[in-house]
Amino acid sequence: MSSEVIEPTGGPTVRLHRRRRRTPWGTVLLLVLPFIIVYCAFLIYPTVRVITLSFTNSDIAGRGHFIGTENYVRLAHDALFWASLWHTIYFIILTVVPNTLVGLVFALMIMRLHRLRGFVMALLFLPYVLPVSVVTQIWIWVLSAAYGIINFLVHLKVNWFQDPVWAMPSVAFVTVWWTVGFNVLMFIAGLQAIPAEYYEAAALDGADRGFRVFRFFTWPLLWPVTSLVLVLQLILQWQIFNQVYLLTAGGPFNSTIVVLMHMYVQAFTRYRGGYAATISIVLFVLILVTSLLQIRLVRFRRAE
Amino acid sequence: MKIRRLSLTSMIVTLFSLVVALAWIFPLYWAVNTSLSVDTKTVQVPPSWFPVPMILDSYEYVIKNTSIIRWYFNSVLTSVVITAAVLLLTVMCAYALSQIKFRGNRFLFLAILAGFMIPGATNVVPLFMFMNKLRLVNSYWGVILPQLVSPLAVVIYKQFFDQMPTELSDAAHMDGAGEMRILFRLFLPLNWGITWALAIILFIASWNNFFWPYIVINSTPMMTIPIGITQVQSWYGIAYPRQMASAVLAALPTVILYIIFQRRVAEGVAITSGIK
Numbered sequence: 001m002s003s004e005v006i007e008p009t010g011g012p013t014v015r016l017h018r019r020r021r022r023t024p025w026g027t028v029l030l031l032v033l034p035f036i037i038v039y040c041a042f043l044i045y046p047t048v049r050v051i052t053l054s055f056t057n058s059d060i061a062g063r064g065h066f067i068g069t070e071n072y073v074r075l076a077h078d079a080l081f082w083a084s085l086w087h088t089i090y091f092i093i094l095t096v097v098p099n100t101l102v103g104l105v106f107a108l109m110i111m112r113l114h115r116l117r118g119f120v121m122a123l124l125f126l127p128y129v130l131p132v133s134v135v136t137q138i139w140i141w142v143l144s145a146a147y148g149i150i151n152f153l154v155h156l157k158v159n160w161f162q163d164p165v166w167a168m169p170s171v172a173f174v175t176v177w178w179t180v181g182f183n184v185l186m187f188i189a190g191l192q193a194i195p196a197e198y199y200e201a202a203a204l205d206g207a208d209r210g211f212r213v214f215r216f217f218t219w220p221l222l223w224p225v226t227s228l229v230l231v232l233q234l235i236l237q238w239q240i241f242n243q244v245y246l247l248t249a250g251g252p253f254n255s256t257i258v259v260l261m262h263m264y265v266q267a268f269t270r271y272r273g274g275y276a277a278t279i280s281i282v283l284f285v286l287i288l289v290t291s292l293l294q295i296r297l298v299r300f301r302r303a304e
Numbered sequence: 305m306k307i308r309r310l311s312l313t314s315m316i317v318t319l320f321s322l323v324v325a326l327a328w329i330f331p332l333y334w335a336v337n338t339s340l341s342v343d344t345k346t347v348q349v350p351p352s353w354f355p356v357p358m359i360l361d362s363y364e365y366v367i368k369n370t371s372i373i374r375w376y377f378n379s380v381l382t383s384v385v386i387t388a389a390v391l392l393l394t395v396m397c398a399y400a401l402s403q404i405k406f407r408g409n410r411f412l413f414l415a416i417l418a419g420f421m422i423p424g425a426t427n428v429v430p431l432f433m434f435m436n437k438l439r440l441v442n443s444y445w446g447v448i449l450p451q452l453v454s455p456l457a458v459v460i461y462k463q464f465f466d467q468m469p470t471e472l473s474d475a476a477h478m479d480g481a482g483e484m485r486i487l488f489r490l491f492l493p494l495n496w497g498i499t500w501a502l503a504i505i506l507f508i509a510s511w512n513n514f515f516w517p518y519i520v521i522n523s524t525p526m527m528t529i530p531i532g533i534t535q536v537q538s539w540y541g542i543a544y545p546r547q548m549a550s551a552v553l554a555a556l557p558t559v560i561l562y563i564i565f566q567r568r569v570a571e572g573v574a575i576t577s578g579i580k
Contacts (some may be wrong), residue, residue, distance in 0.1 A: 023406045027483045028497050031404075032412065035397035035458065037420065042431065047422050049430035062433040091388050109324070119404070122566055123318045123325040124541045125334070129558040129569070131512040131530035137551040138335045141544050149334055182573060189574050232577060239425040242514045246534065260425055266517065280426040291421040 048282070053277035060271040063083065071278035083254065084262040089167065090241050091258060094172035094232045100226065102176060103183025108214075110184065111191050121188070125181030128189065132178070136246035139174045161247045167256050171247050178243075183229050190225030224297075229293040238287050259283050339363070339548035346544045362549035366536065372553060375532035379511055379557075382447045382528060386510040389505055390454045395499070398461030399487045403473060413462070419455035427521055435520055443455050446520040447528065451510055457502055460575055464495050501572035504565050508558050529554045 055069055058064030075081055110121050127135065143150050145159040160170040194217075202217050241260040244250065250257040250265075259279065267276035338346060339362050340355035359420055400406070401413050429449050432441070440446035466493060477488045492499065517528045524535060536550040562569055 024404065024483065025406070028406045029403055030398050030484070032489075035393040036412075038393060038449075039416070039455070041434075042450045043419055043422055043427070044428040046427035046434065049433075050427055053430060058433075060432065061436055062427070062430075106324075109317070109321050112314070112319075113321055114314070116318055116322060118566070120321050120325045122328050122563075125570075126329055126559065126562065129508055130555050131558070132514050133530045133534050134555045137533065137547055138331050142331045142334055143336065143549060144544075147349075147351070149351055152349070152351055164337035177331070181532075184575075185570055185573050186577060190316045193462040228578065230459075235423070239423055240423065248473045263426075264519075264562070267432070273429055273433065275520045276429045280429060284423065284426040287423045287426070289420055 032249060033094060039233035047244045050277045050280050052243075052291065053274050054281050056274040058273040058277075060267055060276075062273060064274055067274070071275050074275065075278050075282070076128050080254065080257065084257045084259045085282075087256055087262075088238065088240060088258045090168055091244070092234065092237045094169055095175050095237055096230060098172070099176045099180055099183055099233060100134055100229050103180050104187050104222075104226070105231065106180065106184045106216075107302075124184055126190060127178050130178070132242040133246055135174065135178045136243060140247065143170065162252050164252055164255050167252060168247050171256065174247065175243055183233075184224055184230050187222070188224050190281075191218070194221050227297050228294075231290065233296060235287055235290050235294070238283060238290065238296030308404055315434060317435045317556050335548045335551055338545055339552050341545055343545055344488075344542060347450055349467055354377065360450070362545040365513070370532070370550065371524055372529075372532060372536075375529045376553075378444070378447075378526060380527040382444055382517075383457070383510040385506050386446075386450050386451045387506045388479050389448070389452055390457055390506055391503060393452065394454055394457035395461050395492060396487065397400045398458045398465055399483070399491060401458070402462045402465035403486075403491075404483065416455045419453070420459075423452075424453075425515060428516065431516075432519055441520055442522050442523065442526050444526075447517050448514060450520075451513065456576055457506070460498065461495075462501065463490060464498050497571075498575065501575060502567075504561060504568050505572035505576055508561060508569070517525065 053062075055066055055068060057067045057070070106124055110117055110124075113120060135291055140161065142148055142276045143160040144155055145151065145162075148160075150160075158166055160166050163170075197214065198217055198221065202213050239257050239260055241264065243260055244256050244258050245264075248256045249262055260283065262285070263276045263279040266272045266279060337353070337355050340358045340360070341352065342359060342361070345352050363406060395418075401409060401416075435441050435446045435450075440449070462554075472490065473486055476490055481489070512526075514530050518531050521527050521531060524532070527535070533547075533550045533554045536547055
């Protein structure tokens with residue numbers, strides 16, 4: 001850079017030469033270094049380290065040596081890993097689409113309200129701000145086998161979270177209850193962005209019947225939001241751990257063990273740091289692929 | 305005629321929505337109801353729908369016999385520090401990226417964008433080893449440090465700063481203001497709205513964070529509130545009123561924050577999710 005030095009107090013010439021001012025490196029470093037240090041120490045370094053760890057037999061303190069691809073070979077033959085991957089996919093199937101649909105229906109419902117819009121919205125969103133353990137404690141009580149209020153109302157005695165068939169659907173249901181408010185908010189933002197003229201045009205075309213308007217106007221115009229909601233949830237639900245851990249602890253008979261739980265148990269109860277890192281890598285790749293999908297979707301959206 | 309029909313449908317829609325919304329949060333009402341009742345009412349058939357007589361014994365018990373006050377303190381401390389530190393770190397970095405030309409600016413921005421794609425959950429094994437090496441396991445810093453990384457906040461601040469008119473900073477430069485002064489006296493005050501929205505979202509997120517604190521904390525007095533209340537469950541078996549009392553106490557801060565700052569929370573969610 002060959003720009004002349006200009007003092008900030010140098011009067012009107014400053015403005016003319018602003019673009020060629022010498023880079024104030026001291027200020028720049030002061031501004032960006034704190035973030036960069038934290039970013040490298042707690043995001044970049046662990047990400048690189050998780051890759052190198054996956055080729056070692058480290059314990060949870062990081063002591064171990066290089067063992068090549070042994071962990072990966074072992075992972076390929078780990079029946080519990082494959083089971084946990086399937087359970088994660090099952091959980092995704094049970095949550096992502098239902099949660100999106102329920103969110104959309106609630107949003108459409110709220111959009112038809114006038115005076116009570118804010119109130120209904122607030123009630124549906126409220127569970128989303130609760131800590132996960134509060135949510136699980138409440139539902140363990142509400143769905144308890146003997147004296148739970150739900151079993152009383154439907155005249156059943158199902159042990160929802162410990163039943164081999166119902167355990168995962170129950171966790172999925174609790175997840176939808178907890179997080180649907182986020183989707184409702186997204187869809188309301190999307191619906192409000194649709195110009196009123198579209199609906200007026202639709203009405204002129206004689207399409208004033210609710211469902212036809214939805215099918216041919218609302219749904220296609222809302223698709224960018226819908227796809228964003230779907231992908232955001234997918235990224236999140238690959239990492240499912242908390243609710244399952246707190247509601248079923250992986251049971252009954254390991255039927256609800258998910259990938260992150262398998263990693264957690266290997267790392268923090270069996271102290272196999274290297275092997276746990278290998279499981280993390282698989283999850284990392286799955287999420288990375290999903291994120292790339294999201295970037296493509298966003299680009300697609302911007303291009304339109 | 306048409307007007308009457310319309311208002312009838314809208315009344316039905318309103319009524320239906322209200323019923324759905326109230327049914328949706330019924331479990332919350334049920335938790336409060338149980339927390340205000342005596343133990344024996346939880347095994348009563350048919351169940352008692354209202355907390356009559358209302359008793360506060362479970363709350364008293366939880367406050368006196370568990371470390372819940374300490375967990376509250378831990379949560380307030382870590383969440384406030386995380387929120388304030390993240391805002392400070394990201395606002396400074398975003399200002400430099402947006403307003404100052406320097407070699408590597410573009411590269412740095414892309415590197416931060418790439419950080420979006422790294423899911424925090426898959427890094428916990430090396431993070432734990434790192435914290436162990438720094439002897440920060442089971443400490444406040446152990447909880448706080450890994451939660452300070454928020455590339456998203458940098459990108460959001462940068463977007464807002466990019467929209468500021470260039471005349472504004474030019475004028476400030478002419479008046480002899482340094483970059484720091486322009487950032488903290490001009491740009492930050494002009495972007496209080498987004499700062500508030502981010503602050504509330506960050507605070508709720510760190511208050512509610514479960515996975516990392518659960519891993520890095522291993523003693524009861526150091527637990528944050530979401531981890532601590534799971535202990536109430538394991539200590540008292542199925543004493544539901546006490547469990548519900550601890551759950552209600554744990555939920556209160558975020559619920560109150562949400563009720564007060566409803567608009568800001570909605571705004572923050574919309575901005576951080578990329579819809580706005």
